[in-house]
Amino acid sequence: MTQPVKINVIAKLLNMSPDAIRFYEKKGIINPPRDPESRYREYSASEIRRLYDCANWTALGFTIREVEILMHTLTETEMSRLLEEREQALRHQLEDTQLALNKLSGYKQARALSPSMLMRWDWIDAPLSYFYCYSHHDELNEAMIFSPLYQPVMQYRNLFTCAVLAPVDLLEAQRSDFDFGFIVTAEAAARHGFQIQNPIRSLPGQKCLRTIIQTEAVIQSSDLLPLLTQLRQMQIQLKGDWICRVLSLDYDQGKQTRRYELWIPAEVQ
Numbered sequence: 001m002t003q004p005v006k007i008n009v010i011a012k013l014l015n016m017s018p019d020a021i022r023f024y025e026k027k028g029i030i031n032p033p034r035d036p037e038s039r040y041r042e043y044s045a046s047e048i049r050r051l052y053d054c055a056n057w058t059a060l061g062f063t064i065r066e067v068e069i070l071m072h073t074l075t076e077t078e079m080s081r082l083l084e085e086r087e088q089a090l091r092h093q094l095e096d097t098q099l100a101l102n103k104l105s106g107y108k109q110a111r112a113l114s115p116s117m118l119m120r121w122d123w124i125d126a127p128l129s130y131f132y133c134y135s136h137h138d139e140l141n142e143a144m145i146f147s148p149l150y151q152p153v154m155q156y157r158n159l160f161t162c163a164v165l166a167p168v169d170l171l172e173a174q175r176s177d178f179d180f181g182f183i184v185t186a187e188a189a190a191r192h193g194f195q196i197q198n199p200i201r202s203l204p205g206q207k208c209l210r211t212i213i214q215t216e217a218v219i220q221s222s223d224l225l226p227l228l229t230q231l232r233q234m235q236i237q238l239k240g241d242w243i244c245r246v247l248s249l250d251y252d253q254g255k256q257t258r259r260y261e262l263w264i265p266a267e268v269q
Contacts, residue, residue, distance in 0.1 A: 005043050013048070014055050020064060024054055027068045060086060061093075099158035110248035110259045113212065118259075119227075121211050121234075126243070126263045128186040128205035130196055131165060135180040144181075144199050152194050153182050159192065160184050164219050164260075165201075166242040170228050178220070183245060203243060208263040209236065212247065215258050219244050224262075231266070240265035 011018045024030050025041075030050055032041040043051075050071075057067045066082075074082065132153050133141050144150050153160050163183040183203070189196055196202070209231070215223050224242060231238065243263040250257045 006040060010043055010048065010051065014051055016051065016055050020054075020058075021051060023064055024051065024068075027072070029054065029068065029071055061090060062086065096156075096158065099156070103158045107248045110212075111250060113259070115214075118212050118214055121209055121230075124208055124210045124263070126203075126206055126208040126210075126265075129183050129203040129243075130186060130189055130194075131163065131179070131181055131183050131201040131203055132160070133165075133179045133181040133199070133201065138176040141181075141199070147199070149195055149197065149200055152192065156192060159188055162246040164244040166219070166221070166224060166244060168238050168241050170221055170224055170242075180218075183243070206239070206265050207267065208243075209266045210264070211262050213260055213262065215260065217256065218258070219260055227262070231264070235269045236266045237269045238264060238266050 007018045007021055010016075011021060021030075025032065030043075030047040032043045032047050034041055054064075054067050054071070057070060058064065062070065070079070070082065132150060133144055134150075135141060160182040161184070163181060165179040165181075167177050184194070186196075186205075211227070213219075213223060213227070243265075244260045245263070247259040247261050250259075
């Protein structure tokens, strides 16, 4: 290919920005001569193939800077290591995407619940779980927030569920007695190699009563007291703190509603 070709044509051909092409030229990956009269760059077939190779690497997630290093200075051994690292990164991205899809599906399912399905009781075997508390007695838990134990909460946020722990004795509780944080199952924590130790709280796997409620704001005692009355009428004895997991967040012209799944450690009296 000897006829002058404008850079925007090559950019269109390869779906690459002109700035990226100029970067590769600046770094010596390609070196197209200029026509002395038109001053247009004259791209050879070889240079277009090299640009195509660059586009392939960026499609795999490599940065332009990494492509420069890859095509200029890497040894065969370093190339193997770089490809292995990129494969692992893509696998993590795939896993993160699947977690996000799972959470999104859960939100959609929770939004689809009819009002008649709320406030229904059933027994479940709640899994062993861990609670990462970021707020205790209405004060931020800085020991947790600045602990390396908290880092997975934000790095794997789609694996964690927003949750509130309400004290077992609601009649004596105030909102400030609620603990706010994030919950993850022990199985998921083990699969991802999370460190589990204080100040993370373990929530034992146990028999729980389960129900779903809807609130107009963050859950508080007034949302749970009617349930406590029901449980007493059912002669249910509470055995531990109420675990309130956020199922969905809804907005209607700025008005918020939340749906919570409640796990209540209990037994029949």
